[in-house]
Amino acid sequence: MKITILGSGGVLGIPTWACNCNVCKSEDKRNQRTRPSILVESSGKKILVDIGPDFREQMLKHKIKNLDYCLITHAHGDHTSSMAELQLAKNLQLLIPEKVTEKLKQIRSHMFTYLPSRDPSIKIKNFSPLKIGNLSIDMIEVTHEKDYEDFTPCYGYLFEENGKRVAYIPDLEKVIDMEKMKNLDIFICDGGVIKPLWGHLGVDKAIELFKEIKAKQMIFTHLTHRISHKDLEDYVSKHGNIKVAYDGMVIEV
Numbered sequence: 001m002k003i004t005i006l007g008s009g010g011v012l013g014i015p016t017w018a019c020n021c022n023v024c025k026s027e028d029k030r031n032q033r034t035r036p037s038i039l040v041e042s043s044g045k046k047i048l049v050d051i052g053p054d055f056r057e058q059m060l061k062h063k064i065k066n067l068d069y070c071l072i073t074h075a076h077g078d079h080t081s082s083m084a085e086l087q088l089a090k091n092l093q094l095l096i097p098e099k100v101t102e103k104l105k106q107i108r109s110h111m112f113t114y115l116p117s118r119d120p121s122i123k124i125k126n127f128s129p130l131k132i133g134n135l136s137i138d139m140i141e142v143t144h145e146k147d148y149e150d151f152t153p154c155y156g157y158l159f160e161e162n163g164k165r166v167a168y169i170p171d172l173e174k175v176i177d178m179e180k181m182k183n184l185d186i187f188i189c190d191g192g193v194i195k196p197l198w199g200h201l202g203v204d205k206a207i208e209l210f211k212e213i214k215a216k217q218m219i220f221t222h223l224t225h226r227i228s229h230k231d232l233e234d235y236v237s238k239h240g241n242i243k244v245a246y247d248g249m250v251i252e253v
């Protein structure tokens with residue numbers, strides 16, 4: 001499978017609006033980050049995970065003209081706000097975990113009638129584990145930010161092909177489905193903050209988790225302007241095979 005990091009930024013992207021910090025002003029292209037999304041390609045199919053505010057720019061930049069599947073991790077705007085643009089997809093399956101669907105129906109309910117009305121070939125379904133050629137996809141339940149009284153239902157995805165296992169969890173406080181985190185070749189993980197904050201576990205705890213599950217490699221994504229690419233790379237590389245994502249990074253597994 002081939003994974004392209006379309007967006008390695010967090011909710012605000014970098015450069016961040018109304019900010020004059022050194023990371024936002026940096027000329028290092030790796031510090032220019034769009035909102036979080038990946039494209040997974042396998043068996044001739046294109047699978048998008050999350051569709052945030054920079055979807056259009058990401059599709060144009062990478063010349064992606066069609067999508068077969070779109071998976072959603074959770075209902076926050078940085079992961080869902082461009083859903084309306086899926087009206088241009090043909091024969092797309094939009095797959096959303098049931099608890100996330102319930103949340104989305106509270107805040108973006110019109111999408112569930114709007115998209116099929118624009119293109120009846122679009123199918124919106126509750127996610128259940130699926131197989132596409134040799135690729136298996138499963139969801140990984142995690143905890144994330146508490147919105148008012150409720151935790152926002154939130155998931156990562158596990159991609160497995162020919163014995164290689166990759167987990168993508170862009171927003172994460174604690175993994176609930178720990179069983180699914182075994183024998184990972186690559187763990188692409190929330191790295192937006194160093195210490196725990198607002199439903200994000202923080203880089204230090206993520207490194208503890210990486211060591212606990214003994215993944216072969218970790219890649220941090222969902223990054224913010226709090227720390228530069230170079231400084232984060234220097235910070236994490238002491239702890240093993242850990243890299244920092246950038247927009248356009250390609251991972252072949």
Ligand SMILES: [Zn+2]
Nearest residue numbers: 011076078171
């Ligand atoms: Zn997010």
Ligand SMILES: [Zn+2]
Nearest residue numbers: 019021024225
């Ligand atoms: Zn900044």
Ligand SMILES: [Zn+2]
Nearest residue numbers: 074076144171
């Ligand atoms: Zn979130």
